[in-house]
Amino acid sequence: NAGVTQTPKFRVLKTGQSMTLLCAQDMNHEYMYWYRQDPGMGLRLIHYSVGEGTTAKGEVPDGYNVSRLKKQNFLLGLESAAPSQTSVYFCASSTMPGLSPRDTQYFGPGTRLTVL
Amino acid sequence: QQQVKQSPQSLIVQKGGISIINCAYENTAFDYFPWYQQFPGKGPALLIAIRPDVSEKKEGRFTISFNKSAKQFSLHIMDSQPGDSATYFCAAAPEETSGSRLTFGEGTQLTVNP
Numbered sequence: 009n010a011g012v013t014q015t016p017k018f019r020v021l022k023t024g025q026s027m028t029l030l031c032a033q034d035m036n037h038e039y040m041y042w043y044r045q046d047p048g049m050g051l052r053l054i055h056y057s058v059g060e061g062t063t064a065k066g067e068v069p070d071g072y073n074v075s076r077l078k079k080q081n082f083l084l085g086l087e088s089a090a091p092s093q094t095s096v097y098f099c100a101s102s103t104m105p106g107l108s109p110r111d112t113q114y115f116g117p118g119t120r121l122t123v124l
Numbered sequence: 125q126q127q128v129k130q131s132p133q134s135l136i137v138q139k140g141g142i143s144i145i146n147c148a149y150e151n152t153a154f155d156y157f158p159w160y161q162q163f164p165g166k167g168p169a170l171l172i173a174i175r176p177d178v179s180e181k182k183e184g185r186f187t188i189s190f191n192k193s194a195k196q197f198s199l200h201i202m203d204s205q206p207g208d209s210a211t212y213f214c215a216a217a218p219e220e221t222s223g224s225r226l227t228f229g230e231g232t233q234l235t236v237n238p
Contacts (some may be wrong), residue, residue, distance in 0.1 A: 012167070039224055041224075048133070048230055048231075049230060050128075050213055050229050050230045050231050051168070051213065051226075052228070053226070053227075056224070056225075058224075066225075067227075098167050098168070100167070102224060111156060111158070111173070111217075111224070112170045113170065113224075113226065115167030115168050115169065116167050117165070117166060117167050118165075118166075
């Protein structure tokens with residue numbers, strides 16, 4: 009099992025450009041999440057999905073869109089990148105909460121995005 | 125507004141010592157408190173978690189202490205090893221999300237000197 013994978017690993021964008029980050033999981037998890045990690049701020053939830061075809065806003069959703077067309081994939085889109093979106097982006101997945109005693113979220117390796 | 129406050133920001137401990145990281149929260153609806161460990165260049169990984177029906181949980185060298193009345197919880201790493209050098213995040217989730225909607229603390233960078 010590969011677990012949670014993210015592509016690309018690194019990306020540099022110019023202000024105003026668009027891009028899509030891809031997250032894939034092979035654990036048949038229902039829930040998937042996108043976080044951003046910034047120094048001194050921990051991880052902040054951008055959007056999440058509780059199942060195929062569903063998405064919901066997290067703590068910092070502005071400037072991002074997501075789609076969950078297939079259960080194993082969760083896409084994060086930036087329509088018009090801004091320097092404030094320079095960050096490390098992590099995708100995570102989990103089973104339906106309450107099914108596992110540990111309610112573990114499994115994280116991918118991250119995508120480092122720089123917006124110039 | 126950080127709903128989960130974590131301290132210290134960084135911590136240096138000698139090998140064999142005890143590392144202690146503290147977190148405080150405000151939302152009384154939180155009922156799931158995990159700790160995640162992150163090595164450089166990697167994603168966070170669940171280390172240990174606790175629910176408020178117990179005041180302490182121990183897994184190997186790692187212990188969570190939980191004080192519901194003070195709305196505080198802490199991670200203790202006994203016999204700290206250089207391999208424990210990583211960034212540690214506390215987190216909390218409200219009951220109605222069954223642990224899925226995590227709010228993270230700011231993180232603590234732990235360095236264990238040999």
